[in-house]
Amino acid sequence: MSLSKLAFQNLKNIRQNVMYLGAVTFAILIYYTFLAIRSNEAMLQANELYGKLGTVFTGASVILALFSAIFIWYSSDFFLRRRKKEIGLYALLGLERGQIARLIFLETMGYGVIGLILGIAIGTVASKYFVQLLASVMAMQVDATFTISGASVLQTIGVFLLIFLIIALRSARTIYRFTLIELFKAEQQAESLPKVHPILAVLSVVLIGVGYYLTGQPLMDHFTIVAPLLMLCVILGTFGTMSYFTIFLLRVLSNQARHFKGTNLILHGQLLSRIKSNAVMLSTITVITAVTLTTVGTATSIYYFIDQTVEEQVPYSLSIASKQSEAEQLIAKSDQKIDSRTMVNVKNVDHQMTDLPNPLTFTRYYATYAYEDQPGQFSYVNYSDYVKLAKANGKTVIKEPKQGEAIVLETFKGNDLLKMKIKSPVGVEIKDVHESFRITAATNLPIAQLYEKQRLAFVVNDDTFAKMPEKGFTLTNYQFSDERHDDGLMKQLTQLYGKQADTEMAAYYPVYTMTTATTGLLAFAAGFLGLVFLLATGSIIYFKMLAEAEESKQRFAIIQKIGVDEKEQTGIIRRLVGFVFSLPYVLGLVHSLVAMQVLQKLLNYNIVRPTLLAIVCYTIVYLIYYIVTVRAYRRIVT
Amino acid sequence: MKAILQAEQISKTYQTKTARHEALRPTTLRVHEGEFVSIMGPSGAGKSTLLNLLSTIDQPTDGSILINGADVTAMKEKQLARFRREQLGFIFQDFNLLDTMTVRENIALPLSLANVDKKMILERVDRVARQLGIYDLLDKRPVELSGGQKQRTAAARAIIHDPSLILADEPTGALDSKSATGLLEAMQSLNNEGATILMVTHDPMTASYAERILFVKDGELFKEVHRFGSQKEFFEQIMEVQRELGGAVRELV
Ligand SMILES: Nc1ncnc2c1ncn2[C@@H]1O[C@H](COP(=O)(O)OP(=O)(O)OP(=O)(O)O)[C@@H](O)[C@H]1O
Ligand SMILES: [Mg+2]
Numbered sequence: 001m002s003l004s005k006l007a008f009q010n011l012k013n014i015r016q017n018v019m020y021l022g023a024v025t026f027a028i029l030i031y032y033t034f035l036a037i038r039s040n041e042a043m044l045q046a047n048e049l050y051g052k053l054g055t056v057f058t059g060a061s062v063i064l065a066l067f068s069a070i071f072i073w074y075s076s077d078f079f080l081r082r083r084k085k086e087i088g089l090y091a092l093l094g095l096e097r098g099q100i101a102r103l104i105f106l107e108t109m110g111y112g113v114i115g116l117i118l119g120i121a122i123g124t125v126a127s128k129y130f131v132q133l134l135a136s137v138m139a140m141q142v143d144a145t146f147t148i149s150g151a152s153v154l155q156t157i158g159v160f161l162l163i164f165l166i167i168a169l170r171s172a173r174t175i176y177r178f179t180l181i182e183l184f185k186a187e188q189q190a191e192s193l194p195k196v197h198p199i200l201a202v203l204s205v206v207l208i209g210v211g212y213y214l215t216g217q218p219l220m221d222h223f224t225i226v227a228p229l230l231m232l233c234v235i236l237g238t239f240g241t242m243s244y245f246t247i248f249l250l251r252v253l254s255n256q257a258r259h260f261k262g263t264n265l266i267l268h269g270q271l272l273s274r275i276k277s278n279a280v281m282l283s284t285i286t287v288i289t290a291v292t293l294t295t296v297g298t299a300t301s302i303y304y305f306i307d308q309t310v311e312e313q314v315p316y317s318l319s320i321a322s323k324q325s326e327a328e329q330l331i332a333k334s335d336q337k338i339d340s341r342t343m344v345n346v347k348n349v350d351h352q353m354t355d356l357p358n359p360l361t362f363t364r365y366y367a368t369y370a371y372e373d374q375p376g377q378f379s380y381v382n383y384s385d386y387v388k389l390a391k392a393n394g395k396t397v398i399k400e401p402k403q404g405e406a407i408v409l410e411t412f413k414g415n416d417l418l419k420m421k422i423k424s425p426v427g428v429e430i431k432d433v434h435e436s437f438r439i440t441a442a443t444n445l446p447i448a449q450l451y452e453k454q455r456l457a458f459v460v461n462d463d464t465f466a467k468m469p470e471k472g473f474t475l476t477n478y479q480f481s482d483e484r485h486d487d488g489l490m491k492q493l494t495q496l497y498g499k500q501a502d503t504e505m506a507a508y509y510p511v512y513t514m515t516t517a518t519t520g521l522l523a524f525a526a527g528f529l530g531l532v533f534l535l536a537t538g539s540i541i542y543f544k545m546l547a548e549a550e551e552s553k554q555r556f557a558i559i560q561k562i563g564v565d566e567k568e569q570t571g572i573i574r575r576l577v578g579f580v581f582s583l584p585y586v587l588g589l590v591h592s593l594v595a596m597q598v599l600q601k602l603l604n605y606n607i608v609r610p611t612l613l614a615i616v617c618y619t620i621v622y623l624i625y626y627i628v629t630v631r632a633y634r635r636i637v638t
Numbered sequence: 639m640k641a642i643l644q645a646e647q648i649s650k651t652y653q654t655k656t657a658r659h660e661a662l663r664p665t666t667l668r669v670h671e672g673e674f675v676s677i678m679g680p681s682g683a684g685k686s687t688l689l690n691l692l693s694t695i696d697q698p699t700d701g702s703i704l705i706n707g708a709d710v711t712a713m714k715e716k717q718l719a720r721f722r723r724e725q726l727g728f729i730f731q732d733f734n735l736l737d738t739m740t741v742r743e744n745i746a747l748p749l750s751l752a753n754v755d756k757k758m759i760l761e762r763v764d765r766v767a768r769q770l771g772i773y774d775l776l777d778k779r780p781v782e783l784s785g786g787q788k789q790r791t792a793a794a795r796a797i798i799h800d801p802s803l804i805l806a807d808e809p810t811g812a813l814d815s816k817s818a819t820g821l822l823e824a825m826q827s828l829n830n831e832g833a834t835i836l837m838v839t840h841d842p843m844t845a846s847y848a849e850r851i852l853f854v855k856d857g858e859l860f861k862e863v864h865r866f867g868s869q870k871e872f873f874e875q876i877m878e879v880q881r882e883l884g885g886a887v888r889e890l891v
Contacts, residue, residue, distance in 0.1 A: 257756040265750045269738035558734040561695060562795075563723025564751065565716045 017111070019546075021118075023075040023539060024111055027068040028119025028160055029126065030532050034061055035152035036127035042142045043131060056525050064532065069163045071536045074281075076108065076167050078543040080174060082550050087175060101172035108171055112164035116157060123156075124148055130528070137303070138520035139513070194247045194276045201248035204240025207233050215598050234591060235287055241587065242283040246275050263572050266559060270576055274548060281544055282584050285537045289588025292533040293618060294595040297611040299526030301599070303519050304610040310515050314508045315393060316342075317480035318493075319448040321504045324476055326496055334489040337481040342392045344385045344447050344477070346457075347470040348377045349432045378432065379457040381409075381447055382465035389445055392479070398441045400461055406430070406437035407459040410444045430458075434468070448475040449506045483508045534618060537584070538625035545577055545629050549636040556637035566638065573633050581626045589615065641704075642802050642834045643669035643692060648701030650687050661687040663857045664701060669803070669836055674829040676848035677838045678876070680883065684857040685838045686807060692836065693726060693805045694718050706802040723751050727796030731808035733788045735780040741767075741791050742776040748799040766794045770824050786817025790824060797828055804828070806837040810844045822847040842880060846873040853879055 037043070038057040090100050128144045135142035211233035214226055250272050258264055302309075317336075320327050331338060381389075383400045386407070390397045398407055428439050437458065447457050486509045494501045556569060564572075600607050650662040662684045669675050679685050690696035692703060694710045702711045706725055713721060727748075728734070735744050742763055749759045767773040770790045780788055789809060796804050806825070810818035826847050829835050839845050846869050853861040861879055865872045 260746060260750045260754075260756040260759050262751060262753060265739060265743050265747055266736065269736060269743060273738040555736055555738065558736060559747075560719075561722075561728060561730075561734065562747065562751075563719045563721070563726070565719030567716065568719075568751075 020079040024115035025118045027071050028115050029123045031064050032120050032123035032156040033127045036149050037130050039149045040131050060525050065159050074540045075543045078547040080171050081547050097176055101176045104175050105168045105172040108168035134524045137524050138517045196248055196251045197244050201244040204237050204245050207237030212594050238286050239283040243279040263568050267572050267575055286584040286588045288533055288537055289584055290591035292530045293592035295526045296530035296614045297596050299523040300610040300614050301607040303523035305605050306519050310512050314449045314511045315446055316477040317483040318478040318507045319450050320476050330492050335487050338478050340479040342388050342477045344475045345472045347380045347468050347472045351378050351432050382462045386459040405440045407441045408439050409457040534621050542629045549633040553637050574630055577630050639670040641668050642671050644704040646702050648698040651699045661857055665859050674835045674848045676845040676851045678845050679854035683854045685854050689807050689838045725802045727801035727804040729792050729796050729806035729809045731811040733792050737780050741778055745794045745798055766798050770794050785813050789821050804835045842876040
């Protein structure tokens with residue numbers, strides 16, 4: 001029989017290798033689906049933004065390809081180990097090692113080709129549903145159909161043939177290096193006992209601690225230095241913890257009285273013998289878990305709060321600074337009704353920005369929103385207008401400031417500098433070019449949503465306002481009956497204002513659609529990657545544990561003979577697998593919780609709920625993997 | 639004398655898809671407390687089959703086995719496992735030590751499974767290890783040991799929990815003659831201190847350490863030989879029976 005025939009014969013023996021083929025197909029399926037979503041015609045036509053955001057997808061697809069490579073690497077390793085004995089038999093039957101290596105090479109490529117066909121076929125179906133899901137998170141109307149994208153198919157084939165080529169070469173090389181005796185002793189000798197390095201163990205944990213501590217520091221100021229340093233600390237600490245601290249911990253456990261209780265002896269021995277070769281995998285998975293949870297947590301949080309964010313940035317359906325009657329004519333002709341109209345008189349007054357009193361120094365940031373040639377201005381509104389605004393926004397009305405007093409209005413909720421930087425500016429004196437005010441209260445109320453017109457605003461009583469010599473101008477804020485819908489009004493308004501459309505008007509609708517689409521796409525990409533990472537990390541542990549099970553068959557046969565019953569064996573397996581699953585899960589979770597703590601501060605939302613959702617999903621899938629792995633392990637060793 | 643092991647009319651038939659094979663015909667045998675019994679016979683005679691039945695690793699097709707008064711043929715898997723680890727000690731041809739544990743931990747395993755106190759475990763391990771001359775090896779791992787040292791470790795594990803019966807399948811099979819002698823002498827001294835031992839072997843030299851030998855042929859007990867006088871005389875006697883056995887085989891052909 002020729003080699004290729006033998007290889008083909010082995011390929012047909014699919015039942016035995018269904019796990020491997022499944023893994024390969026899965027990786028290809030994900031990759032192709034992702035590419036297919038990205039190049040989906042319907043999506044590209046429906047939203048030009050979608051095309052522009054392609055970079056998000058391109059970046060993600062590179063990560064996916066790398067990930068697939070690692071993933072297939074691990075699963076093929078398991079596949080090879082499992083077949084060591086069979087390969088040994090070929091050698092005994094007189095096949096040369098070179099021939100066997102070629103056989104393995106052909107087989108690996110064969111599985112690659114089958115995986116490609118299956119993956120692309122299933123991917124074509126899957127991508128349709130993913131496109132629909134994506135369209136719905138982006139709030140778009142898209143009719144997704146089954147389409148095969150030629151470019152995506154080619155790219156998938158190219159990338160994966162390369163991956164398989166590398167892996168097939170590596171497998172062939174491994175075979176080539178095995179000696180006959182090694183092939184027959186499919187069970188490897190236990191690795192030598194790992195040395196304990198207590199100092200490195202403690203140092204690793206300390207490194208993580210330092211990383212955590214750094215997140216509590218004012219990040220914004222030295223972000224470019226602190227952030228990489230912090231990441232480095234945490235990543236190094238993680239690798240150290242998995243390599244040294246776990247050994248340290250197990251050795252400490254071995255010195256306890258509990259070591260000699262029941263099956264603990266067997267468990268600790270098994271764990272210790274594997275920990276060295278598992279350390280890199282466990283740390284990698286920890287880091288991936290942390291990144292995934294953080295990314296998914298962040299993306300879901302942002303998406304979850306999208307309405308709130310837009311509402312805060314653009315509280316009115318429309319704000320305009322001029323051409324009021326023309327604009328209202330247009331609105332009247334459209335199918336929108338004006339629910340409310342709030343007009344505010346504003347006077348911009350020059351301020352000496354250089355010697356602002358301490359709690360207000362942050363307001364220099366506000367000046368950056370102004371034109372370069374008009375820095376150092378604050379806005380003033382009178383109390384009557386303030387009352388109208390407060391009522392229109394459903395805020396409690398603060399009582400009127402007296403002569404020489406002012407209420408400060410924080411106008412950008414999203415930035416919320418007021419809350420972050422200072423407790424309260426109340427009691428502080430501010431001075432403009434004419435007079436000075438003592439701040440009696442602070443509240444959050446946008447006077448309009450026109451960035452160009454916005455300054456930090458002060459409310460003074462009507463008399464004081466009237467006496468101010470600056471020329472006033474009127475800002476009009478509208479609330480429409482249905483601001484999330486547009487029948488062309490936005491376009492007409494933009495035409496009306498022409499060149500001044502950016503400075504004289506600001507509407508809710510374009511911001512809303514744009515933000516929803518962007519964050520929806522981001523959330524989708526993050527969710528998709530998160531799901532893939534989750535499945536891949538779970539599968540990597542799964543395969544690694546099964547490879548371990550194959551090598552531990554003999555040990556379980558021994559303890560069975562000595563009189564460890566099935567229930568106790570299952571107990572050992574549960575704890576064994578549980579240890580390997582929970583280490584990266586717990587540490588990764590803690591990492592991401594710390595990271596999200598920072599995020600919470602930056603976003604200034606309570607992100608507990610979306611984060612919890614992400615964590616719960618993650619945990620459930622992980623648990624399922626755990627159960628499946630325990631079962632498969634048990635099936636192999638008993 | 640009290641019978642530790644009492645097998646009544648046990649038999650084993652292997653049923654494969656194509657054929658039935660009666661590996662062990664109905665056999666009755668008894669081992670008394672403090673005895674050192676050996677089972678001998680040509681390859682394929684059913685020695686391992688018999689030992690596997692007696693050691694509860696396999697179930698007989700028919701018949702009953704009482705060990706220390708308990709009917710092991712009526713027990714469920716869980717009970718059996720418990721029974722094995724409390725009442726029996728095993729020495730296998732291929733040692734069956736766990737390579738992930740130290741010699742001390744390997745020996746301690748049966749006591750650990752019985753949830754004996756750590757201090758007590760360590761004391762017992764030390765004592766047994768001294769007895770078998772492996773005290774200096776306690777912190778090594780099985781890979782670092784020679785075959786003879788491994789088998790003495792296995793022997794230590796087999797006796798650490800004072801089992802009612804020690805079962806050994808070709809314990810010297812993988813050992814050179816010097817290590818084999820060392821192990822057998824150790825087993826003999828264990829026996830002198832009261833341990834009951836049942837050992838399967840096809841090596842007359844090994845068998846001559848026992849005080850009684852059961853010969854198995856074609857799945858049946860063929861002959862029983864008791865030791866009188868010196869070990870050398872016993873050895874000669876064994877050789878004699880083997881010739882007889884071999885002849886019987888030739889007659890059959
Ligand atoms: N699992 C099995 N299925 C079918 N037949 C079996 C099985 N195990 C053993 N046999 C058969 O039972 C008979 C006795 O086997 P056993 O292993 O007991 O021999 P033995 O006396 O230990 O031989 P040896 O000295 O070679 O180890 C043999 O003919 C063998 O082929
Ligand atoms: Mg045998």
